[in-house]
Every structure is written in structure tokens, then in C-alpha cells.
Amino acid sequence: MPQRRIRLAQGRVVDPSQGVDQVADLVIEGNRVLGLDAPAAAEEEVVDVSGKVVVPGLVDLYAELREPGYEEDETIATGVEAALAGGFTSLAAAPNTQPPVDTQAAVEFLQHQAARAGGARVWPVACASRGAAGEELAEIGQLVQAGAMAFSDADRPIRDPGLMRRVFQYCGMFQRPVFSFPEVPELAQGVMHEGTVSMILGLKAIPAAAEVVAVSRDVTLAEATGGRLHLTHISTAGAIEVLRRAKARGVQVTASITPFHLALTDEALRSFDSRFKIRPPLRSREDVEACLQAVADGTIDAICSGHSPRCEEKKVQDLDLAPFGAVSLETTLAAVITYLIRPGHLDWLTAVERLSTAPARILGIPAGTLTPGSPADVTIIDPEVRWVVRPEQFRSRSRSCPFAGQKLWGQVAGVLVDGQWKLKRLE
């Protein structure tokens, strides 16, 4: 019996893995990509996507799903629903739940809940240290068998350089990358970026050095051990310099950045609004310029959502008490279109590379491509729709978003995961 066929007709197909950016029919057969402009079959679903952009499903390298333990912020079901709404077909789930993801059972719970929810694909990131306590190695070998794709203590960076070195050595055995949130906790005792704005506001501040020192340490240890390092959140010009030199030496290091750190600066904190209290903090204009340059030239490999939902009860407080965090899955793509593509910092091919192809490569998953035979994870984008960010309409359970109230360009018109329609706003 022939498999079901879908023809996405006459869209602008952008696939960095093949260097393709052209108007074509993308044909899907069963759960696989058949190819571009395949001859018509007797029975196929033809969907007119002219005027739309057809890309390999977006892949997120950092999203917190908060379940188990913090279901008031997000659940796995609402998180993967939000991911789909934002055009993500795959996401790497950060392990900072309660209890944290440091056992086979926890990895499997995540996979089961994600399968039940039936949204985007969820790829577990497991703790590098037991309980993310930063004291001893987690059972990394067993976690790999359970399906962990990468190892990280997420937003609790490992302080002890000796342990970090062993993490690199040990993860290397299993060809798994170490995801590091680069921040020296002792330097990061604040609520915003240290600069003129924090000086004027009198807010406790986090210097850029908190990130630069951590990146320098991690890069040095990755180089010394031959380990693979991915820096999940880059935000400073100084870190980019270290990264650039490390890459030139051939160190196995990659990095991602959130759209917030490409679109906003520490000036936002003048409102004293805790929506803008995110981690790493919003940096200076000079840092943002350096980050834009680094995303364009590939020093920063990927753009991640950095989705870190925190419920209103926690967020609507003064800046000292409000936790760091922002909802991001449903605005990441539109922010990239609005702040990177439309002003000319990135072309579509490079933007999709940063949002899909590169993150898939970093995570080591079969995604980020529309080559024949690859899994049919596809995102269809209407780039000409302009919409106002209204967090109360988010699928995510939390509402605190730095882009709230802003007008962004670009809407997700359709999402296919494994050849199945998960979201369809098309005729």
C-alpha cells in the first residue's frame, strides 16, 4: 500500500543543509522527506504554501519544561505545545526540574510525558553532576542508555573546575557534548548587567566578567581534554572574543544565544519591570552589537529560545525577589525575523542554519535538514504577518515575556512532525 503523500506546493524552500533557497514543491511521503519537485502522484494532499517560507523544523537547544517539580510555571505538555506554536519541532529539555534529571527514571518520565503530549520532539539533557549539586559525576553512562543527548547542570553551573574537567573526560567516552551555562556564581550576585545603567539605578549587578571568566575556563578544559563544549547562553563581547580565538585553534566548542540578547539592552531595566530580569542579564549596546556580528559570522552557531518560564505569582515582585526567567518559545522565530532578518543582519539561509541545522548538528539528532529520506519535520512560516505579542494568549503556562506588547513580524503557518500535521493554519 503506498504511503500517504503531502505536497507543500510552491513555497520558498530554505534548507541550509543543502544550500537551497528557492521556490519549489516539498514532497513528503509517510514520515520522510521525498524530495523537492517530485513528480505528482495519483493520490496526494496538495497544500498551497506560495508566499510562505518552508524550512526544516526548528530545533531548540535550551528550553526549561519545569515538570516535575515546578508545574506552576510549565508542564511538559504545555511546553511542547508552546514549542510547536513557535515553530520548533525538536527541543533539548534542560534538566533543572525537581528532582533534577539525573536518573534513568527521570529521563524516561520526560520521554513518556512528551510522547503523551504529542507535540514537539523532546530530547533529554541530563545532569552532569548528581542532583546538579556540582559535587560528583552523575551516572552518565546509564543516562546515555536511557536517551540523554547532552549533559549539563543547566542554570546551576559547575563551580569546581576539577569536576568540570572530569565531566568533559567522561562525556567524551560517549561522544556526548557538555552544555555549559557560562557564569561564575561568585561574580553573578546581582539582578542586572553591571554598567552605567545599573550604577544609576543602584541595582545589584552582574559584570560581563562573570561570563567571560566562565567561558575561558570551559574552553580551556574542553581543549585540554578533547571534550565537546556547547555554551548555551552567550551575551558578552568578551566571551565572543574568547570563543573566536578558541574556534581558530580548533577547540570543539559551539555556542548559542537567545533573541533577547540580540534585541534588547540593559536600558530596559530602567522600567524596573521584572519581565526584563533574565539570565544572563540583558547587556550593553556594545555587547549586543558584538553578538549580532558573531551570529552573522558564525562565531555564535545557534539561536536558542532560552525558554525559562516563571509564573506570575513569582515574577510580579520587586527586582530583588522576582526570579530570573522569561517565556520565549512562542516569540523566538518572530524575534529573529523582526530583529535579525528584516534589518539585514541575517539572510534566511543563515537564520535557518542558526535555528535548525546548526542546533540539530550540535545535539547530534537527525533533524535540521530536508534532504530526501530525512524525518519529515517541517515548519511553514508566513513572514509577512505582523502581530502583537499578547502573553495571555500563549500556550505556555507562564506569561512573563520581555517582548510583551511589541509588534513582531512572522507567524507559524504550519508544523509537521514525523510527517504528521501538528499545526495547520493553511487552506
Place this chain on the structure above:
Amino acid sequence: MAQASSQLSALELPSVSWRRRHLLGLEELSAEEIRTVLEVASRFAQVPATAPLPELLQGKTVVNLFFEDSTRTRTSFALAVRRLGGEVIDFQASASSLSKGETILDTARTIEAMGVDAVVIRHRTPGAPHLLAQNLQASVINAGDGPHEHPTQALLDMLTILQHRGSLEGLTVALVGDIAHSRTARSNIWGLTRLGAHVILCGPATLVSRRWEALGVEVSYSLDDILPRCDVLNLLRIQFERQQSRPFPSVREYAHLYAMNRQRLEQAKPNVLIMAPGPINRGVEITADVADGSHSVILKQVTNGVAVRMAVLWLCLCVAQQDGQP
């Protein structure tokens, strides 16, 4: 406004224009607005403490919402309200439902629902008064938000200088000590520079940022170097309670480098004014003989505090409302 001033017999208040219901900081005030407050305050200051004042705040209720301990500022605001015939309620935040997990906003809304005209707030976090101002109908007066601003303190400092020097234009004023954690310093920087004074920030490098220089302020690490040039020395208290780790090796070393003592006083201008926002750590920023000496105007500052707060309350609660009406 004309009405408001004509009611007064013992007190001549100037005809003023004022549109702000809240006083959150001096950064957002124009030179003209700062002059207005100082002008009104100087009239209040001329009335002896025992003489009666017109009941400008009659029928108004002001709540002192202090989330941080304070004696002098709270008392000063309370006295200002009472002297003008208003009602004042002291809300002891630490003993209330905040310890039961209520947020500052819930607390403020609850108090407002009881019917108050103004909230005088002190809080350890910068921006807390701004959060209230965005969410309440009442006037919000910032009585200190963490290290951010303390507008009435800077205004009373400026009033004190004006009384002794007549003008701020061209004066050199040094703010000495813990600039990083000082709301008094920040409010003084905005107010003094706006009225034409030259400001020097002086203290250890761990407590004074060079970034201030970009805003037209001089930064120095040596008190002895700048001393001979200063017309006013405002000696800020070391805020041990706000420091996350000690930013200088010892109190002894700090006093050695930055304490205002008799030897240093001899190097200063003969008519130098010695000020301190208090409470003072005697022997740390200032020695007892200097604090109590003839150059010291520390107690005058305290007296002026009441006058400044009367002026601010009258402007924000009475004049702003009249101006707001068509």
C-alpha cells in the same frame, strides 16, 4: 495655587507650578522643579518649630510604609504631616503580613483600599516605589529605595547648603564614602549637578565607579588630594548592611584614608561645611570632634528635613491636584 498661598498669613508661600503627584527621584526632575521645592521648603524652614502653621494637609491621610528600619526619616515625615494638619499612619511592614508571604503590591493595595492620599515608602529594592506608583491611585513619595534614590534627603542637603552659601552654582561638593550603596549620593549627584555645583565622588575604588565620570562627575580615591578644593563635604555612612562582602580591608584602614578628623579639617577651606546624612558611625566616616564642631551643619540638616518634607507633601498632594484640574 494662588488660593493655596493666599490662605496663609504667618507663612508667605510663593506662587508655584507643580504637576507631579509622585516624587520618585531627582533624576527625572528639572532644575526648575528642584528650585521650586527648595524655594517652598526654605519658606517652611523660616517658621520656628514651635510656631503654628496653616493646616495645608487637613483631611489628608499619609501612610508611612517602611519596609526597612528607619527612625529619622519616618519621624521626619510624620512630623511634617502633623505640622500641616494631616493624619499620619505608621505601617510597620516587617511585623505585618509581609512575613506571611504577601507581596509589596498586595500590601500597598490593601492600605490604599482603606483610603489614603499618599504613601511614603522605604524599601530595600530599587524601583519598589515605581512599582507602587504604577499601580496605585495615591501619591507615592520615595523615602529611599535601596541604593537608588532618596530625593528628600538630597533636597534637605541642598537646602542646608543654600542657607549657608546662597547658591549652589560653582560650589565644589564632595560626597565621600560608600557611593556604591548610597541612595543619598545618587540623589545628590542629580540635584547638585542640575543646579550647577561641581560634584566629586571620593572613596575606595571598590565603592566608587569610574563610570560616573561619563556623567560629568569627578571621581577621586584620595580625600587628602581633593580636600583643599571643597566647599562642602558630605560624609556618607558606610552601609555595612548592604555590602555583600567587605569592600575594604578594615574599618581602621577606611578611617585612616577617608575619615574626616581634625587634622584633615586643617587642610580644608576655612569655611568648609561638614555634612552627614546620618545616622553617623562616629570614628569611621567622621570623628566626634568634627561632627560636633563649628563647621558641622549635621543637626541643621535634620531640622531642614521636616521643612523639605512639608514642601514635597504640599506640592504633590495639594498643588499637583489643583494643577491637574481643568
